[in-house]
Amino acid sequence: MKRLLRALRGWCYRRLPSWSRTSHGKRLAGFERRWNLEADGFTKEGFVRILKKRFLRGALKGHWLELRAGDGLVGSLGGWLESSCREWTVEAWEDRLDPLHQLRIFRPRTRVIDGRLTDWKLRMDDIIPDGITTRGAREASAVCRAVRRQTVRPRWIGIWNPSRRSVWACRLESCGYRLQVVYERMEFFRGETA
DSSP, X not given: OHHHHHHHHHHHHHTSOOSSHHHHHHHHHHHHSGGGHHHHTSSHHHHHHHIXXXXXXXXXXEEEEEESOTTSSTTOXXXXXXXXXXTEEEEEEEOSHHXXXXXHHHOTXXXXXXXXXXXXXXXXXXXXOSEEEEOOHHHHHHXXXXXXXTSOOOSEEEEEOTTOOSHHHHHHHTTTOEEEEEETTEEEEEOTTO
């Protein structure tokens, strides 16, 4: 009964508008409870399984872009996609020296680029990303700006939001994206066409 009440409360929270920091925090709590993440998504393996089934909806191939990828292991969705689905290709951008060195060691299949992607006109690759995750505020701003200007239109976007402010949700939702799930302060949005 307690689990059912928590699920019902989470459903109600997801419908709250992001008017204030408090209401947005409750809304995020609702998205953290979605798809039984508290139980089935407790481990990273469980979360990725749920994410592939519910969020990616069984997409077996595509191109994923990781901005501020870090070492490529901790919290990396691209690493999981690359290892579990051979058809996914991953491109990782990192500008910090130590994480960049570790990224190149830990992820030999990933195309690693030294630098920050804050201006989408400078990206020379013609491959349009199906999904983007970012762990940097500058990169997240650049992604939102590129989406608004219709320079890029990925099906999925994940933004790390440690401050839990509503800025990314407001920007992406105004461009037709909808918040789907929140996991360890990473907010995952899906476009209308996905």
